[in-house]
Amino acid sequence: MTRDGLEHGGRLDAARRRFPGAPEPFLDLSTGINPVPWPLPPLPPTAFTRLPEPEAEAALRAVAAAAYGAADPAMVAAAPGTQLLIQLLPRLFPQPRLRVLGPTYAEHAACWRAAGTVVEEVEEAAALAGGGAALLCNPNNPDGRRLPRDALRALADRMAERGGLLVVDEAFADLEPGEAEPAAALLPHPALILLRSFGKSYGLAGLRLGFALAAPERAMAIRAALGPWAVSGPALAIGRAALPDAAWRLAAAARLAGDAARLDGLLEDAGLRVVxxxxxxxxxxGEAGAWHARLGRAGILTRAFAARPDWLRFGLPGDEAGWARLEAALRPAGSG
Incomplete structure (x- = not known):
């Protein structure tokens, strides 16, 4: 648990307190971060010692626009992580009511409620259009549910008709099939804001880098709210180098597709059903609580859900040693 009781993955210190006898190092499968990161280049000392130049931020926005399919860098705002954007949007673009397609990443609803918005969670995408504003994760966390681009366009048009807003969190979209036609191609749109997470796809979550893509006026308002030097010098340099690396992104997507299929097989063999x-x-x-505890005692952290005690989310091991540990922990007791 974190602030206000919200649950998140990745809290290894808390896992060590809960499973004090677990072998080290912990294998953290509780997050959806690429376990094989983009290879970091050497950085000049000035990336750390000087305030970032506005030209460097503009160059980052240009490569981000190209990578994400936005027609103009003016549609891009760079931030120190998508989480900050999630907290900023409700205050920058206030809405009286918001419908959220759930269950999903809980920070969205929590941040809008904290800003005074009445938030209603709906389970079907068709119900989103009935509110003045709407929000969904696409693909969704934690179940991977997707809404096609045509449906996103229709929903954004409905929101625009009533002067509302559609926020689409695409934190897990970069490496998914269909990226040849990104949702950013719907921009500029008066109602649409897209969020992209650099750290998850590129395996560099600690760098804290994320993007909002929107019509130029909205993107400019986000940049103004973030203020000068919002993105650190190292994040600017690494983002500028990594985002144009399409070959790495394609190779990572292919490797992860194979790894996801491999993980599905292990989970199904253990009696869990991949949904x-x-x-x-x-x-x-499946019996998520029992599996979460059993794996935790083996030094493997997974993501459990208090509201859905039958759900357990698994990230992907990053090397063969990790795969071997997971496979051994998933074997039936006494099978050797």
Whole structure:
């Protein structure tokens, strides 16, 4: 648990307290972060010692626009992580009511409620159009549910008709099939804001880099709210180098597709039923509490859900040693 009781993955210190006898190092499969990161280049000392130049931020926005399919860098705002954008949007573009397609990443609803918005969670995409504003994760976390681009366009048009807003969190979209036609191609649109997470796809979550894509006026408002030097010098340099690396992105997507299929097989063999996910995580159904505890005692952290005690989410191991540990922990007791 974190602030306000919201649950998140990746809390290894808390896992060590819960499973004090677990072998080290912990294998953290509780997040959807690419376990094989983009290879970091050497950085000049000035990336750390000087305030970032506005030209460097503009160059980052240009490569981000190209990578994400936006026609103009003016449609891009760069931020120190998508989480900050999630917290900023409700205050920058206030809405009286918001419908959220759930269950999904809980920070969205929590941040809008904190800003005074009445938030209603709906389970079907068709119900989103009935509110003044709407939000969904596409693909969704934790079940990988997707809404086609044509449906997104129709929903954004409905929101625009009533002066509302559609926020689409695409944190897990980069490595999924269909990226040849990104949702950013719908921009500029008066109602649409897209969020992209650099750290998950590129395996560099600690760098803290994320993007909002929107019509130029909205993107400019987001940049103004973030203020100068919002993105650190190292993040600017690494983002500028990594985002144009299409060959790495294609290779990572292919590797992760194979790894996701491999994980599905292990989970099904263990008696769990895979019910969704993306190339960065898989969602399984079964005796989740027992499996979470058993794996935790083996030094493997997974993502459990208090509201759905039959769900357990698995990230992907990053090397053969990790795969071997997971396979051994998933074997039936006494099978050797």
């Amino acid at each position: 969704g996910g993306t190339r960065l995580f898989r969602l399984a159904r």
